[in-house]
Amino acid sequence: MTGDTYSVLLVTKDTKISTLVSAMLFPPMFELSVCQDFNEARRKCDERVFSIVLVDFAEGEGTDFAIDISDASSTILLFAPQEHFDQISYKVEGYGILTLTSPFDQFYFYNMIKVAIAVQYKVQVLSSQTTKLKEKMEEIRIVNRAKMLLMQVKGMTEAEAHRYIEKEAMDTGAKKIAVANLIINTLS
Incomplete structure (x- = not known):
């Protein structure tokens, strides 16, 4: 495990569970x-994202x-x-929720926490990749819109518009999306 801190929300009315988990x-x-209280837990989940949420069946x-x-x-x-x-x-399980038996032994619980941390790491990596893909798709959409305007207003071909945007980006040291x-903004 890494030196990270994991935020954990435990939702239970059972003091034995809360004492053991604590x-x-x-x-x-x-x-x-x-x-x-489950209503209070919902509010907390709306206010912030917890790394791990432990929920008693109740x-x-x-x-x-x-x-x-x-x-x-x-x-x-x-x-x-x-x-x-x-x-x-x-x-x-179709919702991606892990289950463990209650009452549970400490060794089993500890191993499930390790699994939860590994799953949380994967979720963060995939979320980061998804964000990057969305940004790239947005860039492509904007560049395509600019190419379309260059074609309509300046009479360029698609290849000429593409080359123009790339050349402007290189000449000015700016990103293609900024160009x-x-x-x-100039042509519309």
């Missing part, structure tokens, strides 16, 4: 927040909460009672 997830590696209310917040980039672990584990796990935006 004893295992301590600073500086973990910043733990504990909520006993008569099914925890399952609904975990599914509700599953669109966030948090890694979610749901504590499910042993007798309903398979049913609950099957229900939530394209300047062309769009």
Whole structure:
């Protein structure tokens, strides 16, 4: 594990769970927040993104909460009672929610936290790649719009417009998107 700090939200009304988790997830590696109320937990999840969200089953209310917040980039672990584990796990796995039996032993819990950290790392990498791809697509869209304007207003061919934008970018030391935006602002 790295020297990073992971923000963890624990949602449970069970003091045994909160005591055990608090004893295992301590600073500086973990910043733990504990909520006993699902509405308060929803507010906290709306205010910030937690690295890991631990949710107690709580008569099914925890399952609904975990599914509700599953669109966030948090890694979610749901504590499910042993007798309903398979049913609950099957229900939530399509949402990317990890399940573990409750009560749980410390070694198993620790290993699941390690899995959650690894999953969180992958989510961050993929999110960063997605952002870069969106930025690149936006750049292509803007450059294409500038080329279209050069073709319509200046009568250039597509290849000439492309070369013009690249040459302007090289000559001025600017990025193609900046040249394209300047062309769009000038010609439209």
